[in-house]
Amino acid sequence: MSNKVTRVDILTFCKENLVLVHPMKKITDHVYLFNKRGHCPCSTADDNDRMHCPCLLVGKDLAKEGCCKCTFFVTEEYLKINKYDIDAAKERVGITVDGVPTKVQLSWLADIFGITTDRLSHSNQDVFVDHNFRLGYISDMTFYRANATRRTLLRYGIKTMEAEVHDGQEPQYDIIIEFNRDGSVHLLKDNRIAMEADYIKSIN
Numbered sequence: 001m002s003n004k005v006t007r008v009d010i011l012t013f014c015k016e017n018l019v020l021v022h023p024m025k026k027i028t029d030h031v032y033l034f035n036k037r038g039h040c041p042c043s044t045a046d047d048n049d050r051m052h053c054p055c056l057l058v059g060k061d062l063a064k065e066g067c068c069k070c071t072f073f074v075t076e077e078y079l080k081i082n083k084y085d086i087d088a089a090k091e092r093v094g095i096t097v098d099g100v101p102t103k104v105q106l107s108w109l110a111d112i113f114g115i116t117t118d119r120l121s122h123s124n125q126d127v128f129v130d131h132n133f134r135l136g137y138i139s140d141m142t143f144y145r146a147n148a149t150r151r152t153l154l155r156y157g158i159k160t161m162e163a164e165v166h167d168g169q170e171p172q173y174d175i176i177i178e179f180n181r182d183g184s185v186h187l188l189k190d191n192r193i194a195m196e197a198d199y200i201k202s203i204n
Contacts, residue, residue: 020090145175
């Protein structure tokens with residue numbers, strides 16, 4: 001097992017275990033010191049339990065103290081007791097809780113839809129433009145844009161089909177964007193194109 005650590009290793013551990021990094025600690029500094037010394041900055045070279053990061057004792061340390069020995073990894077409760085900004089700490093390591101979008105995700109959405117980031121806001125999972133137009137919602141690292149055409153039809157009492165797109169049916173959500181753990185875009189699906197393709201196929 002390598003005793004080298006990367007920023008990706010740190011972020012992956014945090015997101016998989018819902019652990020945070022202390023707001024006063026820089027991830028790049030920690031990675032540099034660890035790799036330079038070959039062990040955790042808070043220990044010595046003969047401390048076999050702390051030769052890797054995260055170390056073998058991190059779980060026990062977090063459960064007992066709310067932080068690891070070098071106070072790099074911390075729990076949400078630790079930050080709460082010490083009055084740190086928990087939401088900022090979660091966003092820093094890319095943790096999205098209950099589908100609430102991060103600033104990174106909102107920035108990508110603004111770029112994709114050609115609007116400025118300051119026009120986007122959210123209320124829990126729902127994403128709004130100018131605080132009143134519901135653009136869609138985020139669930140489990142995926143954004144679903146509400147189909148504006150379908151909403152207009154419903155407003156005039158014209159019912160449309162839901163579920164999967166086929167035979168020219170109108171999808172409830174026309175654009176679906178899947179995010180990576182760091183908030184960047186992994187995949188963009190355009191159901192409008194799929195609907196058009198299926199409709200052309202059905203009439204040929």
